[in-house]
């Protein structure tokens with residue numbers, strides 16, 4: 363998909379939300395877009411693992427990990443499954459691990475940072491609830507557009 367978030371803001375700015383969080387890019391796919399699925403969890407990636415092992419259909423998983431960098435919510439195995447299952451990208455308000463391997467995956471990956479420590483797998487948390495970080499609300503079914511400049515959200519598909 364060919365777009366630039368700056369152009370989207372110029373064309374549709376009034377109806378877009380632009381996330382202020384300064385994420386790092388970890389995947390090989392630096393531009394990605396798709397409908398949003400959300401997870402809220404804290405130091406537990408059981409729900410993230412479960413979802414990314416199902417068909418992605420070009421969607422983007424937005425994970426609100428509370429901004430915790432204490433343990434990783436995704437590593438190369440889960441991210442590899444996501445890429446293989448057709449997810450467009452994963453945005454994590456939290457940490458990843460296996461950074462060297464993530465670079466080779468055809469998947470959009472944005473996260474705050476990394477930590478080699480793994481998370482619990484109790485699947486504690488919530489799926490498809492609105493989550494808020496970076497000054498914006500991410501709603502299930504929103505359309506997310508992400509590139510090197512940032513992440514913007516629309517309530518309808520723009521492209």
Ligand SMILES: O=C([O-])CC(=O)C(=O)O
Pocket residue numbers: 407434435436437438439440441459460480481
């Ligand atoms: O299993 C985990 O918690 C995360 C991980 O290392 C992987 O996805 O490879």
